[in-house]
Amino acid sequence: MGEVILTMKGIDKSFPGVHALDHVDLEERKGEVHALMGENGAGKSTLMKVLTGIYKKDSGTITYEGKEVEFHNTREAQDAGVVIVHQELNMLGHLTVAQNIFIGREFKKGIRIDDKKMNEEARKLFDRMNIDIDPRETMSNLTVGKQQMCEIAKAISHDAKVIIFDEPSAALTEAEIAELFKIIRDLREQGLGIIYISHRMDEIKVITDRVTVMRDGTYVGTLVTEDSTKDDIINMMVGRVIYEDPKTENMTPKDAPVVLKVEHLNAGKMVQDVSFELHKGEILGFSGLMGAGRTETARALFGADPIDSGDIYINGKKVTIKSPQDAVRNGIGYLSEDRKRFGIVVQKTVAENTTMATLDAYANGPFINKKKEKEVAEKYVESLATKTPSVDQLVVNLSGGNQQKVVIAKWLTRNSDILIFDEPTRGIDVGAKNEIYKLMNQLAAEGKAIIMISSEMTEILRMSDRIIVMCEGKKTGELDISEATQENIMNMATREIN
Amino acid sequence: MCLKKTNTVKEGKANRYMKKRGMGEAKQVGTVNRNNASKQKMGGRKVESIKQNPFVKKVGFNRIILCIVLILMYGLFCALTSGAFAGMTRIMSALNYAYFLGFLSLGVTFVIATGGIDFSIGPVMFCCALIAGFSLVTYGVPMPAAVIISIVVGLVFGIFNGYLVAYWNVPSFITSMASMNIAKGVASVFTRTQSVSWPQANAEGGWYRQLVKMGDIPTGLIILLIVAVICAILLNKTKMGRYILSLGSNKEAVRLSGVNVKKWEMSAYVICGLLVGIAAIFYVAAYTTVQPGYGDTYNNEAIAGCVMGGTSMAGGLASISGTIIGVFIIALLQEGILALGFTKDVQLIITGIIVIVAVFADVVARRRKN
Numbered sequence: 001m002g003e004v005i006l007t008m009k010g011i012d013k014s015f016p017g018v019h020a021l022d023h024v025d026l027e028e029r030k031g032e033v034h035a036l037m038g039e040n041g042a043g044k045s046t047l048m049k050v051l052t053g054i055y056k057k058d059s060g061t062i063t064y065e066g067k068e069v070e071f072h073n074t075r076e077a078q079d080a081g082v083v084i085v086h087q088e089l090n091m092l093g094h095l096t097v098a099q100n101i102f103i104g105r106e107f108k109k110g111i112r113i114d115d116k117k118m119n120e121e122a123r124k125l126f127d128r129m130n131i132d133i134d135p136r137e138t139m140s141n142l143t144v145g146k147q148q149m150c151e152i153a154k155a156i157s158h159d160a161k162v163i164i165f166d167e168p169s170a171a172l173t174e175a176e177i178a179e180l181f182k183i184i185r186d187l188r189e190q191g192l193g194i195i196y197i198s199h200r201m202d203e204i205k206v207i208t209d210r211v212t213v214m215r216d217g218t219y220v221g222t223l224v225t226e227d228s229t230k231d232d233i234i235n236m237m238v239g240r241v242i243y244e245d246p247k248t249e250n251m252t253p254k255d256a257p258v259v260l261k262v263e264h265l266n267a268g269k270m271v272q273d274v275s276f277e278l279h280k281g282e283i284l285g286f287s288g289l290m291g292a293g294r295t296e297t298a299r300a301l302f303g304a305d306p307i308d309s310g311d312i313y314i315n316g317k318k319v320t321i322k323s324p325q326d327a328v329r330n331g332i333g334y335l336s337e338d339r340k341r342f343g344i345v346v347q348k349t350v351a352e353n354t355t356m357a358t359l360d361a362y363a364n365g366p367f368i369n370k371k372k373e374k375e376v377a378e379k380y381v382e383s384l385a386t387k388t389p390s391v392d393q394l395v396v397n398l399s400g401g402n403q404q405k406v407v408i409a410k411w412l413t414r415n416s417d418i419l420i421f422d423e424p425t426r427g428i429d430v431g432a433k434n435e436i437y438k439l440m441n442q443l444a445a446e447g448k449a450i451i452m453i454s455s456e457m458t459e460i461l462r463m464s465d466r467i468i469v470m471c472e473g474k475k476t477g478e479l480d481i482s483e484a485t486q487e488n489i490m491n492m493a494t495r496e497i498n
Numbered sequence: 499m500c501l502k503k504t505n506t507v508k509e510g511k512a513n514r515y516m517k518k519r520g521m522g523e524a525k526q527v528g529t530v531n532r533n534n535a536s537k538q539k540m541g542g543r544k545v546e547s548i549k550q551n552p553f554v555k556k557v558g559f560n561r562i563i564l565c566i567v568l569i570l571m572y573g574l575f576c577a578l579t580s581g582a583f584a585g586m587t588r589i590m591s592a593l594n595y596a597y598f599l600g601f602l603s604l605g606v607t608f609v610i611a612t613g614g615i616d617f618s619i620g621p622v623m624f625c626c627a628l629i630a631g632f633s634l635v636t637y638g639v640p641m642p643a644a645v646i647i648s649i650v651v652g653l654v655f656g657i658f659n660g661y662l663v664a665y666w667n668v669p670s671f672i673t674s675m676a677s678m679n680i681a682k683g684v685a686s687v688f689t690r691t692q693s694v695s696w697p698q699a700n701a702e703g704g705w706y707r708q709l710v711k712m713g714d715i716p717t718g719l720i721i722l723l724i725v726a727v728i729c730a731i732l733l734n735k736t737k738m739g740r741y742i743l744s745l746g747s748n749k750e751a752v753r754l755s756g757v758n759v760k761k762w763e764m765s766a767y768v769i770c771g772l773l774v775g776i777a778a779i780f781y782v783a784a785y786t787t788v789q790p791g792y793g794d795t796y797n798n799e800a801i802a803g804c805v806m807g808g809t810s811m812a813g814g815l816a817s818i819s820g821t822i823i824g825v826f827i828i829a830l831l832q833e834g835i836l837a838l839g840f841t842k843d844v845q846l847i848i849t850g851i852i853v854i855v856a857v858f859a860d861v862v863a864r865r866r867k868n
Contacts (some may be wrong), residue, residue, distance in 0.1 A: 061566070181563025304753075304754055324753055324755070324756045325757070327756065341751070342754050344747045344748070345747045345814075347748075347815060348744055357755040358753040359741075366738060367735055368735060368737060410755065457569070
């Protein structure tokens with residue numbers, strides 16, 4: 001490890017309703033791979049967004065190469081040599097690899113773009129990384145893993161001195177991860193500072209030099225990886241939070257009726273011949289890698305996207321679902337992975353969001369009965385323990401966990417019997433996460449049937465009674481919780497990928 | 499700080515959003531130095547305390563600012579014309595302009611609330627007045643039938659726009675641009691490119707002019723305010739209004755709640771069409787004569803009144819009372835400009851600038867929110 005290249009000290013950042021970062025410190029040296037760890041919602045990504053100028057910090061200092069800096073946007077950060085490789089890939093699918101890498105700073109010959117030069121330069125980058133990708137290939141033809149490599153190449157091409165990897169391995173196969181690590185080691189040799197965000201414990205031990213742990217937006221501590229055990233790190237991450245006990249056996253009553261039966265569902269490329277059954281009072285986990293087709297299955301089932309073929313039975317009766325209206329009428333509720341886009345109307349109040357799916361029941365003819373509406377919203381604020389000053393508060397001012405509760409309230413108001421939770425705890429802080437788990441267990445115990453899509457293995461193992469695993473749009477396995485392990489789920493989740 | 503003074507409207511709008519979101523005072527983002535930033539903060543705190551006043555809270559900070567602007571403008575015009583502007587004549591004349599513009603602006607408020615836009619309202623209004631007027635004058639249909647024809651023509655255009663936007667997903671910008679030309683063309687073909695004069699007050703069927711003024715009573719004002727109240731109820735108290743505003747804010751979330759978003763989105767355009775048909779009656783009741791091929795300038799003015807009043811171009815936020823005050827400002831402005839001896843062209847420049855400033859203020863408010 002070399003000298004210190006980057007220091008963040010006392011970084012503070014608040015959003016309406018959430019104190020996202022509370023005086024967080026981070027130190028990065030040249031030639032170091034530094035892990036940034038913490039549960040979902042611990043503030044890792046927020047910290048990196050402050051560093052790269054996406055968010056403006058409320059207070060604190062950032063020292064880079066000995067000078068105090070404040071980047072106002074990612075461009076400024078890039079120019080200075082601080083580059084982020086995002087979790088979601090920011091690639092333009094219809095352009096070539098080289099065009100993507102040099103976007104915004106194309107080589108030119110007069111006013112013409114010099115594609116030949118760009119291809120050559122991209123080739124040089126790939127040679128430096130020791131990987132084989134054709135710069136002339138169209139981006140959308142590459143696998144997710146290869147696209148990630150291109151993102152890294154793009155980062156290096158910026159003459160980066162600090163590269164941030166935000167959960168780079170989330171969508172990669174074993175082989176691709178090995179390749180990624182090789183590249184990261186090379187970069188370390190070249191004296192770059194690497195910040196590596198992940199919550200895969202095994203990776204941390206393999207690749208990193210030091211670990212900084214965050215929890216609930218606060219700095220917990222920094223450890224040297226070699227001198228610490230897995231348990232040390234976990235203890236720092238989890239802290240005082242006590243989780244719902246993980247399930248070890250299927251809690252669904254033996255004689256629970258099948259409420260939803262899906263047979264040979266096809267919808268586009270991402271849903272191919274998916275069949276499954278869902279029982280009353282059951283939590284059915286859907287596991288798989290990013291892009292496995294789980295969300296697409298849920299959306300097709302909910303009528304949000306068109307179905308090509310397949311049969312859906314609810315309580316033994318065949319139903320036709322062509323739109324969300326049909327699905328809602330049949331008692332299905334969908335809680336999207338992306339609350340802000342698909343779940344809540346941020347400019348409306350808690351009460352107005354609560355009755356969004358049931359407004360007819362809270363209206364006299366065309367007129368809304370605001371008193372009745374408020375009553376039902378208050379009822380659910382109380383029973384779900386939603387933290388809000390009043391039901392007249394705009395949902396935009398609530399934290400992620402409380403927004404999620406408002407969406408749950410929406411479907412409970414509608415009295416939906418089948419609830420699809422798509423990544424129910426994404427972007428929710430740790431304490432609230434546990435409350436959502438408790439709530440889901442409670443709903444299942446009351447006889448609701450729940451489909452839970454999750455990319456977090458721990459969440460799947462903690463919550464599910466049964467698990468369905470998908471890969472590349474196909475169902476590749478079905479397990480009872482008693483026989484499920486991380487290994488056999490992972491095996492099924494990568495079955496279709498070579 | 500001088501920046502602050504010139505942008506009263508903008509600041510007012512921004513602050514209104516801040517208040518609604520309970521975000522406390524505005525923080526200046528960007529390159530201002532520390533000293534300046536802290537001054538801004540102090541200013542923000544003062545504005546904040548005014549906004550917390552229960553009266554201000556009830557009426558709305560933005561609307562109070564607009565009322566003040568309206569009064570100041572009137573005072574300014576009186577002063578610049580050495581008092582010649584004062585008196586009922588000018589006010590009645592400005593009101594005549596406010597009536598038809600008010601109906602247009604109310605209509606387009608619903609469309610903008612869904613996140614759409616309608617550039618066809620002015621020409622469609624002329625199309626309504628021309629077709630109804632030509633039927634009246636040339637084919638001799640009775641006056642009540644002519645009024646109904648006008649409203650029906652407006653409705654047809656509203657249904658056409660709404661259906662294309664909601665069910666075929668054609669962008670409202672394109673749809674309304676196309677129907678603007680269709681309206682102009684249809685009106686010209688129907689009237690063989692001749693202007694149409696509706697009957698004078700003392701002629702047969704001249705009773706329609708009493709819709710605007712009955713003796714000394716400004717009936718038009720009363721009708722406009724009644725319709726505005728109905729619109730406010732529609733927007734704030736009914737399912738339709740709730741869905742229109744919600745889908746303007748986040749259409750996909752509303753759709754995924756199992757709501758028939760297409761139907762409700764289309765309904766906004768239908769209401770707009772209906773109000774445009776009514777606006778046509780009030781236009782001829784004030785000015786009698788309509789010429790084919792015109793009407794575009796009213797689009798801008800109606801939209802200006804609407805966005806000035808606090809309706810967000812991005813959809814999801816709308817204020818009927820704001821729209822009405824905004825319309826009065828535009829109407830007074832055009833009357834004042836004429837009184838000062840300028841041509842209508844000056845007004846085009848000013849309304850153009852108003853639209854840009856009001857929309858920019860909305861954009862800034864949204865950016866601060868994020």
